[in-house]
Amino acid sequence: MNCIIIDDEAASRAIISHFCSSFNNISVIEEFPNAIQAIKFLNQNEIDLIFLDIHMPDFNGIDFIQTLKNPPKIVLTTSDANFAIQAFEYDCIVDYLVKPIAPERFSKAITKANNLVSKSNLEDTSSSTENIETISGNDLYVNIDRRLIKIDIPSIYLVEAKGDYIQIKTENKNYTVHSTLKKIEDKLPIDLFLKVHRSFIINIKKIIDIEDNSVLIKKDVIPVSRSNRPELMKRLNLL
């Protein structure tokens, strides 16, 4: 699991990072003293797990969670147990650790996170099509309000993950479908579409321009993850 640590206290970050170092399957990619810096990082990188301090000045952990469109799993860390009930209102919350964190308690949180991340990956790779039906030629059928709606695949320019839903944007209309980005990614032709970020799949033919870490498609500026940028550049007909 790739993880990041967000905590305004260096001592807390050091302790969590030390705990993580005793697990072979956890890699701490970055540490952040505030949530704003972490948001910028998350726009460009895919992460499995966040250790998030709730009580931070200016922008607290709960504010941070609310800004994430498609949050990874999160383990909350805090010196204040009073936030626990509010915290579990969010599906992405795996566990809640009260400081000072005991190693045994940390270990339990990792086991929970591991199980949930594995389950989530399994769901993403399952062959179930749920609300995205079979392709017929250039068409994709999606199930919306018990009706199968036909979408012309080349007209799709963007697919965005929005919690348990995806939004499919086409030249003429936008569709919101209860499905995952992984499921539609499997249904779209790979020569035309590319996942450029954990929340976005784009139609390469519809790109208007590319900046360092983003692409412009229609009027949408879409972030490109650092890890996905080389594949994007490979797929372009560069002069």
Place this chain on the structure above:
Amino acid sequence: MEQPNLSYINSMSGGDERFEEKLIMIIKDEFPIEKKDYYHNYKSNNFKLAAGNVHKLKHKISILGLEKSYEIAVAFENNLLKGNTNLSQEFESILINITNYLKKL
């Protein structure tokens, strides 16, 4: 008064002495800054901000094994959030206690 100790740090380090040294250095660096912020906000009657400083300091208090002092810090933080300064002297004694201990490390 209870004395700060390294029992938590020793128990969570798994015997990693380099990590223990690193963590103590971080505490020695961070604690004076957090303490200064607390005194500044408290003296300026910014009790909500001071409560935030106490919140941060109470983690250091717990890392240094000060269980009773931690309870005082929790109560003082709650007081400050209500604009009440009760327990300020007790809390500031804890800060002095830790300051003296860190000087010896």
